Amino acid sequence: MKRVEVLAPDGVPEVGSGDDLAGLLTAVAELEDGDVVLVTSKVVAKAEGRVVPGTRDDLLATETARVVARRGPTTVVRTRHGLTLAAAGIDASNVEPGHVVLLPVDPDASARRLRTRLAETTGCTVGVVVTDTAGRAWRHGQTDLAVGAAGIRVLDDQAGRLDPHGNELAVTAPAVADELAAASELVQGKLGRRPFAVVRGRADLVLPLGDDGPGAVALVRADHEDMFGLGSREAVVRALRGDPADVAAFGAPAGPDDVLAAVVAVTGTTPRQLADGGLEVDADPAVLRPLAHAHGWRLETDPTGPARIRPPGP
Known part of the structure; x- marks a missing residue:
């Protein structure tokens, strides 16, 4: 029997600029080798001083590489990170009025720093995923996905493997970092004040220290591969x-x-x-x-x- 646990600790205080995320996490959770730590991009951004005065409309142009589609008040853009998100991922919730939270400048680098810090403070080899919420082009609602990653295989490329009937898989490649991000949101919740989650039971995805992997940027389709680059x-x-x-x-x-x-x-x-x-x-x-x-x-x-x-x- 295969078992995976997803834990989201309570008791994390409000995060501010300069806060030590590793210290905040280890104060409320005990990590083990092979764990995958998931943290919301919002608290990463807050710790990195990415809370700025203004509104989404004020900051949208500075965070946009190009507009993908507009429908009424909704603008979907490709950010300078390569992500396709409504309002460039700018968040106006859980922040003081008149301010917004921008995405981290480099979410993969943020994940690498947190992984290194956790290794220093706990001695554990863990993977780290920075998560954010996004809609899907063909489905209602939103789900969390990986915008940053370190020390984890973000794709499980199964091309060349055989299924139980002997058929060779050609393009099957589960985006496991996104799947972990979505699972973490089930226990974190949007209003639960649980910015961290720990997934236990997928140590096979975690890379050894010194190997941070390709990062979540490997999940982003390049422009020339994008079949839906415009509305x-x-x-x-x-x-x-x-x-x-x-x-x-x-x-x-x-x-x-x-x-x-x-x-x-x-x-x-x-x-x-x-x-x-x-x-x-x-x-x-x-x-x-x-x-x-x-x-x-x-x-x-x-x-x-x-x-x-x-x-x-x-």
């Missing part, structure tokens, strides 16, 4: 605008078959394929321009002949 409305606007700075938000350039299918679907014409892999199209350039932009290709126009859509250059 549906925003994608239309960005494609029509055609700003070269927006190309990354559409992901990696599309392959020739995808571009050909898109041109046929939008224009109703059958392009002629060129020797370099490009397409010659008898269609309005005003239609082809956003189509090419959204697929990462280049549009070339000639007033004396048909337009051409070419793959991105070197």
Whole structure:
């Protein structure tokens, strides 16, 4: 029988700038080798002096790398950490009025510092995960996920393993750091004043001291891998605008078959394929321009002949 325990100690006082998180945790919990310590990004940020005057609207631009989508009062952005979060993860709860809590500057570095400090004070080898709350694109509600990690395998890559029927797994890779973060919230609660949790029973995920692992940044999809880098409305606007700075938000350039299918679907014409892999199209350039932009290709126009859509250059 496999057993995992998730413990969230009571008795942690209000955290302020400069507080020793390791000391606060060890005052209320006894750690063991192989434990995974989870701590909310809010108390990490408070300890690191990330409580600032202002509102979410005041600070949103400074914490945003690019806007993903807007719907009414909600703005979902890609932060400079690479995270996709509503309001850039800026938190206005459990803080004095007129102030907000920003995410830690480098959550992976925060996790590494806490892990080192815990090893110094307890002699234990533990993993550390910094958690935050996020929504999901296709589901209601929120769950906690890992925004920082140290000393833990954040992904359990099972590619190449065989299932009980002998089928080889190809892309199965549970995001175990996110799963641990979600489990911790079940015992911490949003109003319970329990900023720490300890998961016991997954020592197999914990790395030896001196090996902090790839960090939670390894869970973040790069722009070229992101299939949902923009909201549906925003994608239309960005494609029509055609700003070269927006190309990354559409992901990696599309392959020739995808571009050909898109041109046929939008224009109703059958392009002629060129020797370099490009397409010659008898269609309005005003239609082809956003189509090419959204697929990462280049549009070339000639007033004396048909337009051409070419793959991105070197």
